[in-house]
Amino acid sequence: MPSELNCEKNKEAIVKFDGREISLPGDLQDKIIGHWEVQIESGRKYFNGELFMLDEIVKGNEVIKIIVQKTNFAHFLYNREVDSNLGQYNIHTVFASALIITADDRIIVGKMGEHTSRAGKYQFSGGGLEDGDIKNGICDMKHSMQKELMEELGIDSDDNNRVEQIKFYCIKKGNNGNIAVIYLVKLKEIAEEFLQKYNLFTQELKENGKLPEFEKIIYIKQNKKDIEKFIKINEKNLAGYMSAVLRSIIK
Numbered sequence: 611m612p613s614e615l616n617c618e619k620n621k622e623a624i625v626k627f628d629g630r631e632i633s634l635p636g637d638l639q640d641k642i643i644g645h646w647e648v649q650i651e652s653g654r655k656y657f658n659g660e661l662f663m664l665d666e667i668v669k670g671n672e673v674i675k676i677i678v679q680k681t682n683f684a685h686f687l688y689n690r691e692v693d694s695n696l697g698q699y700n701i702h703t704v705f706a707s708a709l710i711i712t713a714d715d716r717i718i719v720g721k722m723g724e725h726t727s728r729a730g731k732y733q734f735s736g737g738g739l740e741d742g743d744i745k746n747g748i749c750d751m752k753h754s755m756q757k758e759l760m761e762e763l764g765i766d767s768d769d770n771n772r773v774e775q776i777k778f779y780c781i782k783k784g785n786n787g788n789i790a791v792i793y794l795v796k797l798k799e800i801a802e803e804f805l806q807k808y809n810l811f812t813q814e815l816k817e818n819g820k821l822p823e824f825e826k827i828i829y830i831k832q833n834k835k836d837i838e839k840f841i842k843i844n845e846k847n848l849a850g851y852m853s854a855v856l857r858s859i860i861k
Contacts, residue, residue: 617780617858623791624675625704625739625749627662631680634699645692646684655725658684662739662749664702664789674781676789678704678739678749687727702787706755707736709779709792709855710763714800715832717856719840720762720824721847732828733849735762736790751791752776759795762823764811767795772807774798780858784850792855801829834860 634642649656662678663686669675681701689701710718720735722728736758743754756767756776767773779794797804805827812822830840837856841848 617782617792617854619780619858621669621672621674621781622778623751623781623789624673625678625751625791626675626747627678627680627739627744627749628747630665632663632685632699634681634685638696638699641692642684642688645688649687656683656687656727658682660741661686661701662704664704664787667789676704683727700787702789703738704749704789704791705736705738706751706758706791706793707734707851708755708759708795709734709859710765710795710797711832712797712799712801712804712829713774716801716829717832717837717859718763718801718804719828719830719852721826721828723821723823723825725821726823728849730825730847731849732844732847733852734792734855735759735765737762752778752793755791755793763808765795765797772798780855782851782854786850788850790851790855792851830856832859 646658659682661681661683663681664676665679666677667674668677686701686703689696689699694700712718718735719732722731722733724730736755739749739754743750743757759765759767765772767776773795775794775796777794779792782790782792784790799807808827815822830836837860841853841856845853
């Protein structure tokens with residue numbers, strides 16, 4: 611896997627799924643199922659949905675082709691929490707994420723809630739691929755990102771009153787081997803306006819018996835001093851791709 615995917619801005623990603631689902635050895639599958647059952651019995655509110663993992667990266671002159679194959683969340687959880695050295699069965703995810711900047715030049719970052727699988731981590735809005743993001747073998751990363759915007763922040767990407775611009779920003783390989791396809795989302799509203807709408811959104815979620823993905827929302831001023839300060843203070847709790855993407859803004 612190329613190590614030089616360091617927030618590449620000039621090459622957009624084509625993510626392809628060729629229909630393959632990973633076949634795990636029986637003994638490993640038994641361990642994964644056992645671990646999953648323990649988590650559910652302990653009260654963790656997880657759903658064992660599909661998950662698409664990195665298979666191959668092919669770099670071209672103008673695009674980077676990323677091939678994925680299907681597994682499930684139980685496999686991912688076991689790999690992360692029990693055995694990080696599964697060899698060819700190690701999981702590196704491919705996901706879409708949104709670098710959101712408000713009209714008053716604030717970068718929106720969320721801290722993941724305790725009920726999530728990434729509890730305490732600071733990251734942008736985003737998430738893994740699902741079957742609904744795939745059409746004719748091509749993974750629509752923008753669609754995936756827009757879906758997460760709505761689910762996590764209550765932002766309708768088609769709302770021209772709120773959203774000024776959405777465009778591809780960069781591809782980043784995190785220090786954990788995961789691949790983030792980042793889109794830049796510019797809002798027409800200032801940070802205070804966004805927060806008011808976000809609070810109404812989370813209130814509605816709670817009234818419907820749902821918990822927000824983010825425990826809290828913070829803003830980072832779009833300048834070198836504030837970005838570097840945020841990274842320094844929170845380095846241990848940043849998602850793997852965050853530092854490079856944030857630093858790319860001020861280069």
